[in-house]
Amino acid sequence: MSQNYPEWIWQNGQIKHWREATVHVMAHALHYGSSVFEGIRSYETPDGAAIFRLTDHLKRLYLSAKIYDMDIGYSVDELAEACRAVVKKNGLKAAYLRPVSFRDLGGFGLSAECPISTAVAAWQMGPYLGPEALENGIDACVSSWQRFAPNTIPAGAKAGGNYLSGQLIAREARRLGFGEGIALASTGLLSEGAGENLFLVFDGALHTTPASASILTGITRHTLITLAREDGIEVIERDLPREYLYLADEILMCGTAAEVTPIRSVDGKKIGSGKAGPVTRRLQELFFGLFDGKTADRWGWLEPV
Ligand code: PMP
Incomplete structure (x- = not known):
């Protein structure tokens, strides 16, 4: 076991x-x-x-x-x-x-x-994408598997059957030696990671794929959008073509399991300096700050056990 x-x-x-x-x-x-x-x-x-x-x-x-x-x-x-x-x-x-x-x-x-x-x-569960992932980031690849189309299976439902798609994407990525796979939507535009939402940074602004890109609209995604906007970081929900992955200054993946994980390369191409960039670091600081008291929880997100 x-x-x-x-x-x-x-x-x-x-x-x-x-x-x-x-x-x-x-x-x-x-x-x-x-x-x-x-x-x-x-x-x-x-x-x-x-x-x-x-x-x-x-x-x-x-x-x-x-x-x-x-x-x-x-x-x-x-x-x-x-x-x-x-x-x-x-x-x-x-x-x-x-x-x-x-x-x-x-x-x-x-x-x-x-x-x-x-x-x-x-x-108990440590960092989902490996012990070093939060600090050093991971190497990701674009999957040969696309996400299901919006009129095939609703991505907005977190249903067991959806995770056949996630398994194909994640298992292919691991088999090829990558930390995680990123899928395109049936439109050919970017969707999300196997079990994470995606943020790209261009000129200090965050760009993230919309609900129409066959994503699960993550609660961590919403948390980061809220924290970023409060902090004066611009957030844009938009369609993104695949090659923007290679051109972004920074990329991060987020989810309950993955928390806020920097992406240091995609398909073997280095992202920015190959380390977590300043916007990613700031979001990590704000996000993890919620749990050590450094970020004030003004939304009632921390619900006592
Ligand atoms: N997309 C998929 C496919 C997921 O499985 C998850 C994890 N639940 C996410 C995004 C992130 O969602 P959340 O931040 O709500 O955990």
Whole structure:
């Protein structure tokens, strides 16, 4: 087992030992990818452990569920309480939380009205793209796999099946020796990383791909847009052609797991000086500052455990 699982998992209203928190092999979601989920981090802050933008993540879970006609059956408050309970019960502080709702056992047709099950797990997780990634950056490549078109699968839902695309992109990149893959949209324009949103810096301004580019509109993306604008950094949401990757002064990827990761090269071409540039460093400072108290949380993003 490569993952060091914590002992306790919340499943359908009960905290269970992880060995008991299982699903039947005939569950709909296992066969058809019919799950929606979230990835959320908690951080240790000077005021104790806090779950970062817990409510916003859970709201997105409900939006994903709405797209797929899934009735989660618990309120946001009940699931927020489940998230807190899992962190507490496992004695975690800085952790990664994974709420997941899915079509469970109860029918095998594609449109079967299966009962919806929900679980929340949490575990310790370091920097997702490797121990050095936040400091030194990573080497990325453009994937030979494109993201799904907007009229194929809705990228705005964080659904299990979407991550077949992410697996192809990430596995190809790793096989070729890169830290992460960046995908183009079906339009041929830039979309996002396998599991991260993308920001390019030109002349001190941040450029990021829009919702129409088959991206998941990340909560970290929204956080960085907010922090940057507050700090006087211009942010432009726009379509970006592939070659802009090679021309940017700086590039960074962001996501709950990846946090704020500099990109030092794309397809073997060095980005800027090949190190994290000043705008990336400033965003890292503002973002991680939320958790050590250096950036004032004026938005109520830190939700106490
Ligand atoms: N895009 C994809 C495809 C992702 O899986 C993620 C991670 N959830 C993101 C972007 C970043 O989203 P967030 O900042 O909300 O974690």
